[in-house]
Amino acid sequence: AQSVAQPEDQVNVAEGNPLTVKCTYSVSGNPYLFWYVQYPNRGLQFLLKYITGDNLVKGSYGFEAEFNKSQTSFHLKKPSALVSDSALYFCAVRDWGGSQGNLIFGKGTKLSVKP
Amino acid sequence: GAGVSQSPSNKVTEKGKDVELRCDPISGHTALYWYRQSLGQGLEFLIYFQGNSAPDKSGLPSDRFSAERTGGSVSTLTIQRTQQEDSAVYLCASSLETSGGDSTDTQYFGPGTRLTVL
Numbered sequence: 001a002q003s004v005a006q007p008e009d010q011v012n013v014a015e016g017n018p019l020t021v022k023c024t025y026s027v028s029g030n031p032y033l034f035w036y037v038q039y040p041n042r043g044l045q046f047l048l049k050y051i052t053g054d055n056l057v058k059g060s061y062g063f064e065a066e067f068n069k070s071q072t073s074f075h076l077k078k079p080s081a082l083v084s085d086s087a088l089y090f091c092a093v094r095d096w097g098g099s100q101g102n103l104i105f106g107k108g109t110k111l112s113v114k115p
Numbered sequence: 116g117a118g119v120s121q122s123p124s125n126k127v128t129e130k131g132k133d134v135e136l137r138c139d140p141i142s143g144h145t146a147l148y149w150y151r152q153s154l155g156q157g158l159e160f161l162i163y164f165q166g167n168s169a170p171d172k173s174g175l176p177s178d179r180f181s182a183e184r185t186g187g188s189v190s191t192l193t194i195q196r197t198q199q200e201d202s203a204v205y206l207c208a209s210s211l212e213t214s215g216g217d218s219t220d221t222q223y224f225g226p227g228t229r230l231t232v233l
Contacts, residue, residue, distance in 0.1 A: 032219050043119075043206055044224040051219040090158065094219070100171055101218055102148055103208075105158040 002027045002095045006106035013081045013113050021076040021109045023091030032094035033074045034103065035065055039087045047089075050074060061085070081113045117141065119225035121207050127231045128197055136192040136228045140209030147190050148210075148222060149182060153203035161205075164190060165212065197232045204229050 003026045013019045025031055032051055036044040048059025055067045065076045074091060088110050092103040120139040128134050140147050149161040161174050164184040175181070179197075184190040194201055208222040 034221070036224070041229075043121075043226040044208075046221050046223060049219070049221060096218075100160075100163040101146065101210075101212070102160040102163055102174075103150075103158075103222060104160070107157050 002093050002097060002104050004091050004093050004104055004106040006089075006091055006109045008109050009107075010110045010112065013111070015083050015113055015115050016080050019078050019081040019085070019111065019113070021089050021091075021111060023074045023076065023106060024072050025074060025091075025093050026072065027093055028097065031067075031072075031074075032096075033065075033067065034092045034094070035059065035063070035074075035076050036090045036092060037087050038090065038108075044090065047076070081111075083113050083115055086111055086113045119207055119209050119223055121205075121225040121228050123228060124226065125229045125231075127233065129233050130199060131196055133193065133195045134197055134230065136194075136205050136230070138190045138192070138207030138209075138225060140188065140190070140207070141223060142188075144209035144211055144223075145187065146210045146212035146218075146220075146222075147184060148208040149190070149192050150206045150208065151176075151203045152206055152227070156203075158206075161192070194230075197230075199232050202230055202232045 005024045034049045035047040050057045050067045058064045088108045090108045091106040122137045147164040166187045167184050179195045182192045204227040206227045208224045210220040210222045212218045
């Protein structure tokens, strides 16, 4: 069965410092991986996805993610954090095993960026 | 362009009442998904529509839950005889899905409906 793990419930970063939010996955077949962000009382906002090709994927708001097949990881990164990046971040994998293509989400990581 | 919209944004109901949640997907998106977000369960998948058809309803948590989609567009999720454990945020997402199975298309989410069952 497909699964996604986000090992950190919370990540604290000082503004201007680089940030990393970790994600590991377990899939059979091709890993279609996604990152979403959720601000308070809002829906999920798409950040970026990895399908194939270059292992470094660039997305919205200066975020990027690195796909590592040998470590089955897809960590989200940003070179310089902003206070406005504080939110809940979800890693997800697309599950086509049941022919429905739904997303399977990690439990989420709360990112807190302090001035 | 317009994103996915959901209504109502908030719904407070009494235990035992029926509720209906609405999702309006992005125009032209053939696939529609319902998810539920709760503190204890995180984000869980409920049901998927391709066009008006839902091939597998096994993700629905109980037979009190049902969903339909008409005209390949608007979808409604109905919860009958609501229970307190139904309290959650119900999220709808849509995607283009031009390539059918094994599609890599992105799912775009609506703002959600926060359901509170008293």
